Amino acid sequence: MSFNNVSKRIEKIKFALLSPEEIRKMSQVRVITPDTYDDDGYPIEKGLMDLHMGVIEPGLKCATCGGRVDECPGHFGHIELAMPVVHIGFVKEIKNMLDSACKSCGRIKLTDEEIETYKKQLSAINYETEDPEIIDLTLKKILDVAAQRVKCPHCGADSPKVILDKPTTFREGGIKITPKEIRERLEKIPDDDLIFYGLNKDAARPEWMVLTVLPVPPIDVRPSITLETGERSEDDLTHKLVDIIRISQRLRESRDNGSPQLIIEDLWDLLQYHITTYFDNQTAGIPPARHRSGRALKTLVQRLKGKEGRFRANLSGKRVNFSSRTVISPEPFLSINEVGIPEIAARELTVPVIINSFNIDKMKEWIKRGTSPRTPDGKYIAGVNYLIRPDGRRIKITDQNAEINSERADIGWTVERQMTEGDIVLFNRQPSLHRMSMMAHTVRVLPGMTFRFNLAVCTPYNADFDGDEMNLHVIQSEEARAEARIIMKVQEQILSPRFGGPIIGAIHDHITALFLLTHNNPLFSEEEFIHITSYLNIDKMPDPVIKDGKKYYHGRDIFSLILPEGINMKFKSHLCAGSKDKCEYENDPEDTYVVITNGKLIHGTIDDEAVGPFSGVIVDRIFRKFGPDAAAKFVDNVTRLAVGFLSFNGFSTGIKDYDIPADAIARIEEISNETIEKIDKLVEAFRAGQLQPMPGRSIEDTLEVEILGETGSVRDESGKIASSYLGLNDPSVIMARSGARAKMLNIAEVAGMVGQQSVRGGRLNRGYANRTLPHFKENDLGAYARGFIKSSYRAGLSPTEYFFHSIGGREGLVDIAVRTSRSGYMQRRLINAFEDLKVDPERRVEDTVGSIVQFKYGEDGIDPTRSDEGKTIDIDYIAYDELGDEQ
Amino acid sequence: MSKFNVLEHEIVPEHHLVPVEEEYKVLKMLNVTKENLPRISINDPAVKALEEIHGKLEPGRIIKIIRKSPTAGYYEYYRVIVKSVI
Numbered sequence: 015m016s017f018n019n020v021s022k023r024i025e026k027i028k029f030a031l032l033s034p035e036e037i038r039k040m041s042q043v044r045v046i047t048p049d050t051y052d053d054d055g056y057p058i059e060k061g062l063m064d065l066h067m068g069v070i071e072p073g074l075k076c077a078t079c080g081g082r083v084d085e086c087p088g089h090f091g092h093i094e095l096a097m098p099v100v101h102i103g104f105v106k107e108i109k110n111m112l113d114s115a116c117k118s119c120g121r122i123k124l125t126d127e128e129i130e131t132y133k134k135q136l137s138a139i140n141y142e143t144e145d146p147e148i149i150d151l152t153l154k155k156i157l158d159v160a161a162q163r164v165k166c167p168h169c170g171a172d173s174p175k176v177i178l179d180k181p182t183t184f185r186e187g188g189i190k191i192t193p194k195e196i197r198e199r200l201e202k203i204p205d206d207d208l209i210f211y212g213l214n215k216d217a218a219r220p221e222w223m224v225l226t227v228l229p230v231p232p233i234d235v236r237p238s239i240t241l242e243t244g245e246r247s248e249d250d251l252t253h254k255l256v257d258i259i260r261i262s263q264r265l266r267e268s269r270d271n272g273s274p275q276l277i278i279e280d281l282w283d284l285l286q287y288h289i290t291t292y293f294d295n296q297t298a299g300i301p302p303a304r305h306r307s308g309r310a311l312k313t314l315v316q317r318l319k320g321k322e323g324r325f326r327a328n329l330s331g332k333r334v335n336f337s338s339r340t341v342i343s344p345e346p347f348l349s350i351n352e353v354g355i356p357e358i359a360a361r362e363l364t365v366p367v368i369i370n371s372f373n374i375d376k377m378k379e380w381i382k383r384g385t386s387p388r389t390p391d392g393k394y395i396a397g398v399n400y401l402i403r404p405d406g407r408r409i410k411i412t413d414q415n416a417e418i419n420s421e422r423a424d425i426g427w428t429v430e431r432q433m434t435e436g437d438i439v440l441f442n443r444q445p446s447l448h449r450m451s452m453m454a455h456t457v458r459v460l461p462g463m464t465f466r467f468n469l470a471v472c473t474p475y476n477a478d479f480d481g482d483e484m485n486l487h488v489i490q491s492e493e494a495r496a497e498a499r500i501i502m503k504v505q506e507q508i509l510s511p512r513f514g515g516p517i518i519g520a521i522h523d524h525i526t527a528l529f530l531l532t533h534n535n536p537l538f539s540e541e542e543f544i545h546i547t548s549y550l551n552i553d554k555m556p557d558p559v560i561k562d563g564k565k566y567y568h569g570r571d572i573f574s575l576i577l578p579e580g581i582n583m584k585f586k587s588h589l590c591a592g593s594k595d596k597c598e599y600e601n602d603p604e605d606t607y608v609v610i611t612n613g614k615l616i617h618g619t620i621d622d623e624a625v626g627p628f629s630g631v632i633v634d635r636i637f638r639k640f641g642p643d644a645a646a647k648f649v650d651n652v653t654r655l656a657v658g659f660l661s662f663n664g665f666s667t668g669i670k671d672y673d674i675p676a677d678a679i680a681r682i683e684e685i686s687n688e689t690i691e692k693i694d695k696l697v698e699a700f701r702a703g704q705l706q707p708m709p710g711r712s713i714e715d716t717l718e719v720e721i722l723g724e725t726g727s728v729r730d731e732s733g734k735i736a737s738s739y740l741g742l743n744d745p746s747v748i749m750a751r752s753g754a755r756a757k758m759l760n761i762a763e764v765a766g767m768v769g770q771q772s773v774r775g776g777r778l779n780r781g782y783a784n785r786t787l788p789h790f791k792e793n794d795l796g797a798y799a800r801g802f803i804k805s806s807y808r809a810g811l812s813p814t815e816y817f818f819h820s821i822g823g824r825e826g827l828v829d830i831a832v833r834t835s836r837s838g839y840m841q842r843r844l845i846n847a848f849e850d851l852k853v854d855p856e857r858r859v860e861d862t863v864g865s866i867v868q869f870k871y872g873e874d875g876i877d878p879t880r881s882d883e884g885k886t887i888d889i890d891y892i893a894y895d896e897l898g899d900e901q
Numbered sequence: 902m903s904k905f906n907v908l909e910h911e912i913v914p915e916h917h918l919v920p921v922e923e924e925y926k927v928l929k930m931l932n933v934t935k936e937n938l939p940r941i942s943i944n945d946p947a948v949k950a951l952e953e954i955h956g957k958l959e960p961g962r963i964i965k966i967i968r969k970s971p972t973a974g975y976y977e978y979y980r981v982i983v984k985s986v987i
Contacts (some may be wrong), residue, residue, distance in 0.1 A: 856932065865937050874973035884972070 030217035034227040041092035042066040048259040068233040088232025096266035098193045102290045104223035112176040116166035120202025123160040197224040250311040254292040336488040345466035353455035354466030364430035384416040402428035440487040443475040450474035454502035473627035505646035514881040519630035527656035528620040529752035531569045543567040545662040549654040570615040576651035579613040588623040588753040622753025667745040672765040674739040682732040686804040689728040697795045729769030733762025768803035771822035914968035941980035
């Protein structure tokens with residue numbers, strides 16, 4: 015344990031103004047030359063890079079403390095300004111004081127009685143605990159009274175109104191008050207009055223808000239950088255300080271040799287500009303100071319403010335070691351709890367292991383292996399990258415020194431060994447919008463250069479494989495590893511706290527595969543059966559059906575292999591949603607009602623509703639009844655079963671899926687023509703003034719609503735016609751009905767008609783004067799002229815339709831862009847507001863000081879993760895599960 | 902026109918004044934001190950409306966609010982009257 019860095023606790027922070035004397039006192043050098051380095055590259059004395067202000071070059075010593083680069087903390091210097099200048103950060107306060115203080119005697123323009131009462135009011139405030147906003151409000155009221163008064167109650171002098179000409183010029187009756195005069199006025203304000211301006215007389219004097227001396231920050235704050243070319247580049251702050259010194263010098267010379275007042279004032283204003291931008295280069299009303307390249311300079315305020323500022327970028331957010339990032343790709347043969355990491359990453363990332371008497375032999379063996387060991391057959395095994403001695407020294411292991419260090423290593427040393435299978439890591443995809451965006455996985459070292467994981471885990475991360483990258487963090491402490499394993503592992507996160515259902519489940523093709531496997535209970539030959547189940551680890555075969563002397567297996571029986579024993583369920587499948595028939599067990603031609611009894615699928619089709627994310631009732635039941643291990647195993651098996659099925663049967667879709675008979679196309683044509691006629695009639699009625707307005711709507715609105723209704727119904731109608739010819743033998747329909755991908759609506763758009771395009775919920779109406787496109791007459795309100803698309807995607811869009819479609823599509827894109835940024839900011843504010851609320855053992859929600867926010871978490875004390883989609887308990891299911899059908 | 906009473910508005914939850922004698926019971930039930938209770942300003946319209954019934958209310962009195970809750974049906978909430986809410 016080293017005692018060089020004893021941690022200390024901050025007891026309090028005091029904010030105060032720096033007085034000119036204090037600035038001079040803390041200064042190590044008065045900077046007088048605007049130059050930085052001489053021709054030899056040595057800092058010029060009394061220049062901006064004076065050695066008294068610290069060192070940034072190795073080899074040199076600080077002229078103040080004698081420290082070297084890493085030892086010297088840096089020291090302040092100062093610039094004596096030729097003329098006083100207003101500090102941009104205090105303009106508001108200066109304005110208040112000029113307004114409320116008498117210009118001749120400096121007293122606040124309040125009568126003695128007023129002073130008495132207000133002082134009493136102010137002394138009641140506890141400045142340390144009261145809300146600053148309330149203090150501000152009280153002070154504002156008092157200052158307003160004083161500011162309104164023209165005649166000073168103390169000396170009787172009149173004070174004309176002071177106007178602030180933003181950002182830094184004060185005028186009195188149109189005449190500018192120079193900073194020098196301002197300073198003189200502020201000097202007159204007595205200490206006793208300061209409380210009215212919100213100042214603490216022990217910490218500040220108002221005249222210090224007008225600068226006469228400028229502190230120069232240490233060189234460590236504004237280091238110069240040497241480019242590869244050997245060229246030196248100065249920090250933005252140094253640039254700005256150069257400007258300030260230069261102008262201050264010129265101003266001093268002009269003043270001393272009696273230049274015309276006009277020139278002096280110009281220089282004075284210029285000095286004010288430079289000092290203002292030195293503090294804040296985004297001050298409203300003045301152009302930002304720019305670098306030679308045209309880039310705006312990053313000065314003091316810019317260093318602190320905003321997302322890239324010191325607070326949000328460096329203090330709230332930090333960078334980490336032991337992490338890695340690469341492209342992701344799918345690997346269905348990994349468990350949902352695993353992540354495949356490339357060897358190159360596994361060799362770089364390490365886990366610290368402390369050598370003790372139990373593992374010393376093993377660790378010595380590991381160290382001996384060096385940095386890139388392999389098994390005799392070329393497989394990856396973990397090596398060791400570093401050894402850390404008990405005194406904290408790191409030894410880098412190389413293949414040359416591995417042997418020696420293996421001998422040297424002893425109990426108490428730390429070995430930084432490479433990743434090995436089974437290590438637990440955190441895996442994350444940004445944006446991290448919920449807790450499932452960062453989950454713990456166990457490591458599998460795999461060939462290739464990408465991170466790989468089971469497809470069921472795409473949903474919680476919201477990941478796809480079109481080039482997405484993800485981050486991986488290796489946990490360094492034993493406690494964190496234990497926590498990650500117990501609460502962060504993927505299987506522990508299957509149920510989402512958002513809606514109390516599973517967020518992990520089969521997606522896309524996996525749903526299609528299970529659909530095809532179970533829908534109407536098809537028979538599979540023994541060969542097919544063996545192939546389909548070849549990726550599963552099953553211990554008993556289902557009963558075969560013998561037909562023509564050959565063995566066949568039912569799809570439902572194959573699916574039942576992966577169901578845990580003892581599960582009973584009844585539910586309607588996703589297929590049911592689009593079904594014309596009733597979804598009941600008896601008389602169920604579409605095979606939509608799922609019945610599972612004691613782990614056997616008796617009836618029904620497995621699809622999105624059963625195993626998909628967000629719905630996944632089977633996953634949900636297994637998790638609740640048998641726990642996370644069983645649920646994870648089930649999801650793993652679902653992927654393996656689906657892949658087994660698809661690798662034998664295949665599944666494909668194409669434009670042919672959308673072929674419908676000619677008479678269907680003719681009927682769609684017919685109804686779309688009818689609609690267009692109807693719309694024309696509506697427009698006619700509107701023009702004739704015969705249209706009756708709907709309640710609360712104008713006639714124009716009524717017309718639009720009527721037309722939108724018509725176009726909506728014709729699209730639905732055509733969709734119905736188209737889909738009546740497309741059945742469950744059609745791959746696209748299988749995908750839509752099983753919930754694997756797309757909706758029936760999308761199929762209707764391809765085969766039937768695309769329908770009305772809209773912008774902001776209404777028909778298209780913008781573009782050219784009184785028309786959408788030059789292809790139409792002005793004020794044409796007909797269907798075609800306002801974005802109705804009667805073609806299908808399959809038939810192809812006409813040129814005008816294509817334009818309208820693009821307009822509607824663009825709105826969608828813009829919407830998404832606007833929505834994400836806005837909801838992101840909203841979420842940020844919510845997170846900041848809620849970050850330190852906690853639930854106590856009594857299930858109360860309280861803040862850090864113990865004030866109650868809710869007497870019971872969520873008002874019912876229920877953890878939404880454990881709730882049944884928000885409901886506290888599903889008593890019907892429990893009764894069914896326990897008692898069976900006879901309730 | 903008769904004076905408008907906020908408590909009769911349909912989206913304003915029920916507000917009741919907790920009698921001083923029962924305050925200790927409520928605090929014991931909730932297992933909190935008065936300082937840790939959520940607050941309500943003495944200037945709150947609902948408090949003003951209660952004052953119409955009970956006469957002037959002093960800071961420190963406890964108000965029981967019964968509101969509809971999507972999770973718990975009805976939910977009892979308690980607030981203590983304060984001079985100003987920060």
